[in-house]
Amino acid sequence: MESDITIIGAGVVGLAMASQFANENTFIIEKNTCFGMETSSRNSEVIHSGVYYQKDSLKSVLCIQGNSLLYEFCERYNIAHRRIGKIIVANNELDEKGLESLMKNATLCGVNDIRELSKKEICAMEPNISASSALLSPNTGILDSHGLMSCYAALAKEKGANIIYNAMVEGIELISGGYKITINSPSGRESFTSQKVINAAGLHSDEIASLAGVDLDKEKYNLHYCKGDYFSISGRHKNSVNRLVYPVANKDSAGLGVHLTLDLAGQMRIGPDTAYLNDRRLDYTVNMAKKEMFFISAKSFLPFLEPEDLEPAFSGIRPKLQGPNDGFCDFIIHEESEKGLPGLINLIGIESPGLTASLAIAKYVKKLMDN
Numbered sequence: 001m002e003s004d005i006t007i008i009g010a011g012v013v014g015l016a017m018a019s020q021f022a023n024e025n026t027f028i029i030e031k032n033t034c035f036g037m038e039t040s041s042r043n044s045e046v047i048h049s050g051v052y053y054q055k056d057s058l059k060s061v062l063c064i065q066g067n068s069l070l071y072e073f074c075e076r077y078n079i080a081h082r083r084i085g086k087i088i089v090a091n092n093e094l095d096e097k098g099l100e101s102l103m104k105n106a107t108l109c110g111v112n113d114i115r116e117l118s119k120k121e122i123c124a125m126e127p128n129i130s131a132s133s134a135l136l137s138p139n140t141g142i143l144d145s146h147g148l149m150s151c152y153a154a155l156a157k158e159k160g161a162n163i164i165y166n167a168m169v170e171g172i173e174l175i176s177g178g179y180k181i182t183i184n185s186p187s188g189r190e191s192f193t194s195q196k197v198i199n200a201a202g203l204h205s206d207e208i209a210s211l212a213g214v215d216l217d218k219e220k221y222n223l224h225y226c227k228g229d230y231f232s233i234s235g236r237h238k239n240s241v242n243r244l245v246y247p248v249a250n251k252d253s254a255g256l257g258v259h260l261t262l263d264l265a266g267q268m269r270i271g272p273d274t275a276y277l278n279d280r281r282l283d284y285t286v287n288m289a290k291k292e293m294f295f296i297s298a299k300s301f302l303p304f305l306e307p308e309d310l311e312p313a314f315s316g317i318r319p320k321l322q323g324p325n326d327g328f329c330d331f332i333i334h335e336e337s338e339k340g341l342p343g344l345i346n347l348i349g350i351e352s353p354g355l356t357a358s359l360a361i362a363k364y365v366k367k368l369m370d371n
């Protein structure tokens with residue numbers, strides 16, 4: 001077997017790339033029985049607008065580009081989505097300062113649609129939330145991430161790509177003209193060659209880079225697993241809130257603060273929190289002991305909540321380059337010729353906003369391949 005391009009990982013990022021530039025000699029290798037069984041199906045399904053990230057970082061640029069590309073794509077291919085908007089709320093002086101910084105950052109990054117809401121507007125738009133001040137991000141939305149991945153996979157297949165499930169990549173060896181890739185599947189171990197290899201293995205992307213010969217410590221490619229739990233809110237409050245509602249994130253936090261999300265069926269949830277894990281087991285059990293903390297955090301801006309309204313929902317695990325005591329870390333999306341590995345492209349640390357940015361990441365990787 002021989003391929004031009006091998007993409008490792010059929011999450012939303014691997015599939016977005018395959019949908020945009022696969023050909024009949026492209027393999028997408030996925031260890032699970034179907035696409036999107038890890039981080040890509042365990043997230044808030046929010047189309048972010050890019051207010052949080054450092055100017056000119058890949059997270060910022062690819063989120064902003066990805067936001068419009070994704071809306072266009074959803075329109076074109078009838079993927080369920082809603083541009084419902086998001087409100088970021090403050091209820092004390094410190095958070096009001098936080099809103100000012102967010103507004104400045106958004107403007108600096110080129111997100112020009114974000115605006116301050118007057119008290120009257122807050123009451124008219126969201127009578128059931130509590131906020132002394134707020135910002136509105138009108139271009140934040142929600143989408144059906146499964147539908148999106150299904151569409152990406154169908155487009156990739158139309159282009160002739162071969163998605164191989166139940167196949168675990170276990171070896172990547174540099175050879176003349178490309179790489180020898182060894183996979184383990186129910187039919188046994190086998191190898192094939194590929195001119196180019198794209199590592200979109202999410203939580204395992206550092207291990208894949210290491211298999212190919214990258215020194216993880218030297219390159220700072222080691223991932224930290226950071227779990228986020230969600231609790232769902234009782235259906236009796238359905239339609240109480242019309243938009244996503246976020247508190248001001250603590251500057252030193254690894255996440256955006258426990259916030260309110262809505263899915264396309266109108267189900268309200270709060271989460272995700274941030275909890276670094278000590279091992280690499282993918283344990284998605286929601287920690288019930290956190291219910292009180294979630295309740296207290298959310299009650300500050302959702303005054304109608306009662307403790308019995310919360311039920312454990314699901315969790316996701318972020319593949320983070322940022323360790324517990326680190327500052328902002330950008331996505332790593334890198335062609336590795338300078339490490340003596342030409343034609344290998346590593347995508348490491350693709351946490352949020354990876355879903356929003358998926359099509360912009362695909363464009364960026366295509367450029368790296370063509371150079």
Ligand SMILES: Cc1cc2nc3c(=O)[nH]c(=O)nc-3n(C[C@H](O)[C@H](O)[C@H](O)COP(=O)(O)OP(=O)(O)OC[C@H]3O[C@@H](n4cnc5c(N)ncnc54)[C@H](O)[C@@H]3O)c2cc1C
Nearest residue numbers: 009011012013031040043044046169202316352354355356
């Ligand atoms: C709690 C949480 C909330 C989030 N909310 C949002 C949000 O609202 N909006 C947003 O834009 N982003 C969000 N994100 C981020 C987004 O979910 C991710 O950026 C995105 O899903 C990453 O996709 P991926 O394809 O890189 O990784 P994954 O979905 O993890 O896919 C990687 C694939 O590689 C496969 N794989 C790994 N190793 C191997 C191997 N050796 N052989 C074969 N296959 C392999 C895995 O099985 C997996 O299917 C959130 C993330 C989390 C955890």
